[in-house]
Amino acid sequence: MSTLDQTQSFRVSDGTALHVRVDGPADASGTLVLVHGWTQDHTTWDPVLPHLSSGLRTLRYDLRGHGRSAAARPGTATIERLADDLAELLSDRGGQGRLVLAGHSMGGMTIMALAERHPRLVAERVGAVAFVATSCGEMNRITLGLPGAFGTGAARLERRLAKLLAGYRGEGLPLRPAAARAGARWLVFGRRPRRQDVDSVVEQLLRAHPASVGQFQDAISVHDRRAALATLRGLPAVVLAGGSDRLCPVPHARAISDELPASRLVLFPGAGHMLPQERAAEVAVQLDTLADAVLGRAGRVG
Template sequence: MSAPAATRQPPFVTTDGTPLHVTVTGPGAAATTLVLVHGWTQDHRTWDRVLPRLPRSLRVLRYDLRGHGASAPARPGTATIDQLADDLAELLADRVPEGRIVLAGHSMGGMTIMALADRHPRLVGSRVDGVAFVATSCGQLDRITLGLPGVAGSGAARVERRLANLLVSYRRDALPLRPAAARAGARLLVFGRRPDRAAVASVADQLLRAHPASVGGFQQAISLHDRRVALAALRTTSAVVLAGDRDRLCPPRHAEAIAAELPGARFVRYPGAGHMLPQERAADVASQLATLLRTAARTG
């Protein structure tokens, strides 16, 4: 299944001078634009398997967060969820100045949408008709133990934090990982049962393209993320919350916490799936987004 052709887009430059890679598919005059926001260590290719399954009449905007993919590294002090929310607000003002908006965020992308609702409530209240939270969390990720019990889990969490601290001051432009090691790590940490090899390879390649110091900075920001209260701004917005029951990074209880704050949201839990739902359950994610778009069109 092939994706619709992307319209060539110039980079979007934020107010602090950071160029962001942007790609758009679908008609420019569409009434609604679906904006897909990827997660930590990934880039816009997170959605490659979802995009071909969406209606071709839909306008879809994808971009690489600062410090990821083909976007520029995060400047010192800007590897924060707040900054990502401000980047998204600026991007929407520039590239989606008119029409209705539906937002979908995977992992840190979902956190970015929560921060957008918190920091830019007027934008969200006036233009956003739907939100999809895919394998993400509204807080307490500092307690994640990578699915390991007891002492082993606590030790894994401490190692992760130390690595993040080291990466913040890392001066090279590429992570010191071989592709085989990146694939093995991705297979172990972010996928569920029987992952597709090509999907694992794509996730690993995206990781290897991310800027190391940015990766470290954003991991620290994720551990501080707490936007449960901010979800109140989205209670009247059409929403869907998706989770894999074998997700080690954002276990299902985090999705349940989001759904509890959004009484009208659909909550879908995928048996056997891990953190990378856009790869592992691409058809289902696309179907949920299409349903969300239809619901948003009726209620927006």
């Protein structure tokens, strides 16, 4: 069995080059596609991969404006364009067999937009979906009836960060490491995060193209794809949420699950927004379960 372990470059139709990473058997019966969130990159999923079954092919990439992908061209820092990028990538690099799509935060929003804009591709190739700490809309009403100010302070801090990023024209952000770690720890983590996980989130932020990711915040604020979830009804699905997520609180996960009758809703008490770091092994179990059902595998290996 030949094994893939390689980084690639993929140029989408508007000329933007995306950084792509493929791992696993070249002759696998299907592919698990992992889409990261805002200000992060494909390494978000690094803690999850060691816990996945050994026979699984995975495809990860950096969204435009993030990581080692090129900056978003003017007017392209939109979730619609991210969905088109994903459609082109899947058509060219998706391998053989069915696809299991998993999206964290803005990555989940990208999968929803893919269903909205490319329903034929979804019908022909996608076998299951996983939504990880994400939302189908109403991000400007982040509290969704939660008591007190839970969520409002996080939304305000996120918008301030986005404004700083959008207006910055230099290379690399002038953020003090200690301040960046403190902000990340409060904004996107739950109880007692590991130092290496906080550092990883900050490092990914510092690798992103500042102006590009800042502009994506406008797209997130108007994201509304509850109706688009209809395209995914009937597919095996899992919706994962952290009980202490300040950016996409549990009601956002419930809203997604309510639209997907075949879905499982899995909550992680005490966890924040960064489930791929905070609950890596548990996330892997959920993704493996989907892959086992869709790809006809005999269960977890390794």
